[in-house]
Amino acid sequence: AQTVTQSQPEMSVQEAETVTLSCTYDTSESDYYLFWYKQPPSRQMILVIRQEAYKQQNATENRFSVNFQKAAKSFSLKISDSQLGDAAMYFCAYRSAKSNFGNEKLTFGTGTRLTIIP
């Protein structure tokens, strides 16, 4: 079974600064997807960024980028120019790339609560 570990329960960053959230995972599969989701106080889960394991290039989405280290099974999220609206719980998630039923499910880490300091 796959596991996802987020070792930072809480992080804080000054507004406009950069912060990196850590995530490691364990799997025996070679093809999979990794995600970062944001859950603000509204509790709505929002996809921040996605990485396909077969791609060597790190994914980027505006101020959000990842450092994907497949050999180390590490998938960290970097938020640049932090904004007050970035304050939320951030969850790292894993999904198998196998297409059969049931393998679309996500395995979530325990989350990191990010606070933005004005």
Place this chain on the structure above:
Amino acid sequence: GAVVSQHPSWVICKSGTSVKIECRSLDFQATTMFWYRQFPKQSLMLMATSNEGSKATYEQGVEKDKFLINHASLTLSTLTVTSAHPEDSSFYICSATKELEQFFGSGTRLTVV
């Protein structure tokens, strides 16, 4: 993107009664939907995977007779908490898969008194 609607957003029920939560994909067809439970300040725990037209697959430790899931159409899945008790109070979230991405409902806060 895609929109998943979840209803109700909150519900309070008496112990021993049943509560139904609906999850709808509004602008796409979802053959697979997922139901999660989230305790305060904790992560999302997958309860079950529902596939349109077949029985749901429950995760280990989830009572299938207590948490009834019905995925009767390509746009609707329902979760019924039967004979609810205070320990069932939680935040329940559904999601539906479109291509590679899961889209989440806004969640239902269930309080059993």
